[in-house]
Amino acid sequence: MPELPDVEGFRRVLAANAVGERIASVEVLDRYMLKGTTPRALGEAVNGERFGEPERHGKWLIAPVGKARVLMHFGMTGLLEWVRRGERRHPHDRVVFLCAAGELVYRNMRRFGAIRLARDEREVGRETGGLGPDAQQLSRDDFHALLAKRRGSIKAALMDQRLLAGLGNLLTDEILWRARVNPRTPVPELSSRRRDRLHDAVEACIRESIPTGRVPHGRDWLTRVRDERDARCPRCGSRLRKATVAGRTACWCPRCQRA
DNA sequence: TTGCATGTTCCGGA
């Protein structure tokens, strides 16, 4: 699941239910999910403290708890849920924050991803590992500046979290399809006008994904059709192409997005 | 049984 819109949805789950709640204790069902910390250190940092207003940077959810920050990454199959106290555990529940009003559950089937702990605001950047600016609030000028130093394919650039944070495989394909840019295009070959179009597409795709809390399966989205066996372009009806680009399965329209 | 999956990291090579 988790790309920027999904994590934004998890942020809302936390904001709507857990903010102001005091953490009685943390249940670490799978300590493998904890990276750079231990169940004990996590407990000592958060027990008795209250959740503050959560933030998101790229695919990371940042939950203030007292002075500390609990950092959550969801890998490919993670999610966050608010459940009633004493609710039966799901087999993939990994870490649970117990509060009086309910329980905040970090679930993750494949166990990619991590929960990290920053002792204060300053440690957040180090723990999340040098992320670029969040893709949701990236000005046109900043977008141009980022691409200016880039040489590889545009698909690789958009997915590079150190360049800009939040875009994954699905969202990147949507953006390229909307902007009518072939995923293999080397960044230096992109005209200024096409870079503008890409920036417009980044903004539009994110804006339209946020309310859903996922990459939409709407009428004019590749995501709706990309997994079909005879997938066709929602715009022109051409047969969609699939191939590995920048290490991931890219999906694009050979007619709308000519090389 | 094999291949693939919405993520990240590490390694070798160009």
Next chain:
DNA sequence: GTCCGGAACATGCA
């Protein structure tokens, strides 16, 4: 230093 491909990580599903 940059960039890419491939493998690895862990798990479930078609």
